[in-house]
Amino acid sequence: MKREISTQLLVALGIVLLGAGILAGEYFLVKWYPRHQQRVQEEALKLLQYRNDSLGIEMQVAAGLYGEVENFPGGVRITRPKFWSIPPSLTITSQPNPDGTFEFSPQIMAKWQTQGTYEDIPRYHFEHTRINNRDAILIWQYKHRAMLLTVRVISSERLVEMYCTPGREDEELFMEACESTVHTLKVAGPEPPPPAPPVLELAPPAKRPKPAR
Numbered sequence: 201m202k203r204e205i206s207t208q209l210l211v212a213l214g215i216v217l218l219g220a221g222i223l224a225g226e227y228f229l230v231k232w233y234p235r236h237q238q239r240v241q242e243e244a245l246k247l248l249q250y251r252n253d254s255l256g257i258e259m260q261v262a263a264g265l266y267g268e269v270e271n272f273p274g275g276v277r278i279t280r281p282k283f284w285s286i287p288p289s290l291t292i293t294s295q296p297n298p299d300g301t302f303e304f305s306p307q308i309m310a311k312w313q314t315q316g317t318y319e320d321i322p323r324y325h326f327e328h329t330r331i332n333n334r335d336a337i338l339i340w341q342y343k344h345r346a347m348l349l350t351v352r353v354i355s356s357e358r359l360v361e362m363y364c365t366p367g368r369e370d371e372e373l374f375m376e377a378c379e380s381t382v383h384t385l386k387v388a389g390p391e392p393p394p395p396a397p398p399v400l401e402l403a404p405p406a407k408r409p410k411p412a413r
Contacts, residue, residue, distance in 0.1 A: 244377055247384065252276060255294035256358050256388035262377035265290050265364070286346065286367035288374045290381065293361045300356050302392035303335040312337055323347070332386050347371055351382045357389035 244264030251258045255276065265288050267280030275293035309328060316324025322342040329336050331353055339350040351362040362382050366374030 241373055244373055245380060247380065250278075252292075255292060255360070257292065257294065257360060258386045258388075260381065260384040261290065262381045264288060264369075264374055264377045265381060282367070282369070285369065288367045288369050288377070289363075289365055290378070291363040295359050297354060297357055297359050302354065302356050304337060304352070304354055309337065312339060315339075316341065331383055333391060334385075334387055335392075338382070347375055349375065349378045349382065351385075353385055353387055355387045355389040356392075358387055360385065360387055 244262060246263040247260035248263055248266050250261045250266070255274075261278060265278060265280060267278065267287075270277045270279070274295060275291065277289060277291045279289040280287050313326045313328075315321065316326065316339075323340065324342075325340040327338040329338060331351075334353045334355055336354075337350075337352040341348055341350070346365050346367055349362075349364045351364070353360045353362075362385070364378035364382060366378065
C-alpha cells in the first residue's frame with residue numbers, strides 16, 4: 201500500500217512540475233520574450249551624435265553600430281565588437297572633390313546602376329537620392345556572406361563614402377540601423393545652388409481653318 205501511495209505522489213508531482221514548466225514556457229514566449237526583443241530593437245536603433253571635423257562630417261550613429269572608433273588616414277571605422285561572430289560595422293572615408301561639382305556625373309551613375317547586372321552581384325539594388333540636400337547614391341549588395349550598404353555623397357569640396365554591414369548579426373535589425381544612420385549624414389561645404397526653374401515653352405498659336413467658299 202505504501203508503495204502504491206508513493207508512486208501516485210510521484211506521478212502527481214510530475215504532473216504539477218510539467219504544468220508549471222508549460223506555464224513558464226508560455227509566459228516566456230508570449231509575454232517576456234516579445235518585450236525583450238522590442239527593448240533590444242529600440243536600444244539598437246537609438247541614434248547617438250558623432251562628428252569628425254577632419255573628415256568634414258556630422259551625423260548620428262545607431263547605438264547598435266556604435267562601439268570602438270578606429271581612425272585611419274582619410275577615414276574612420278566604427279564597430280561594436282562581438283566575441284562569437286562578425287560584428288556590425290560602419291566605415292567612413294572622405295577625400296577632396298577635384299571636380300568641384302555638386303552632383304555625380306550621369307556616366308558614373310550609369311556604371312553603378314548596371315554594375316550588379318554585369319558582375320552578377322547577389323541582391324544588388326541601386327538608388328539615387330538626396331541626403332540632407334546632397335546628391336547621394338545608395339547601393340545594397342550581398343558580399344562576403346553578409347549584406348553591405350554602400351553610400352556615396354558628394355559636395356563641391358568632398359566625396360564621402362560609407363560602408364555599413366550587419367556582419368553576422370540580425371540582418372533586418374542592423375540593416376535598418378545602417379539605413380537610419382546614413383540618412384543623417386551632413387557634409388561640410390557650400391550648399392548646392394537651387395535647381396533652375398523649369399522653362400515653359402509656349403506652343404505656337406493654332407492655325408485657323410480657312411473659311412469655306
